[in-house]
């Protein structure tokens with residue numbers, strides 16, 4: 711099936727309340743343009759440099775989401791244009807985003823990445839660390855970042871019950887944070903980013919509001 715057909719099929723499966731991020735990492739500009747021509751405007755990348763060169767080359771009404779792990783020294787390259795950073799997992803990184811957003815006279819929306827998988831290699835905070843960030847003095851003073859929700863990646867496994875348990879944990883945490891912390895200028899929790907090609911249907915059932923789908927749209931990556 712073509713990129714356009716894949717996109718249409720997935721769009722039909724998604725509930726109206728769920729936002730689709732088309733994950734275009736490693737894929738050429740022609741593929742992104744094909745998805746763009748089919749109406750897709752939100753694309754996700756996991757490398758700052760690759761995202762920046764795609765941003766330069768492609769239509770300016772595309773919203774670019776950084777979904778990968780971010781090194782602090784790379785924030786400055788995407789600060790002028792990034793629409794949402796999904797993988798914020800330390801206060802240090804949030805401070806750097808604040809600094810670079812300020813230089814660009816912008817407010818950059820961010821998601822805090824939670825560690826929900828069992829694997830050691832995955833990034834993310836636990837609940838205590840999340841609460842520490844949200845109550846920190848440094849965060850209270852920020853004026854150029856806005857925490858708009860949480861993001862998580864489930865364990866890569868065929869064990870559906872396990873994945874479901876991880877998604878349910880994240881949804882619960884999302885609901886708790888939403889009710890525990892009042893809405894402010896820099897905190898407005900309304901996005902729950904969870905679900906990829908292999909598990910987005912389950913993620914939606916568990917309350918996801920944003921899915922990040924790559925291979926089911928663009929085909930397998932090398």
Ligand SMILES: *Cc1c(COP(=O)(O)O)cnc(C)c1O
Pocket residue numbers: 733735756777778863905906907908922923924925926
């Ligand atoms: C690559 C990636 C995706 C998309 O993965 P697919 O299985 O190709 O849909 C989603 N989220 C993150 C964080 C990724 O790095």
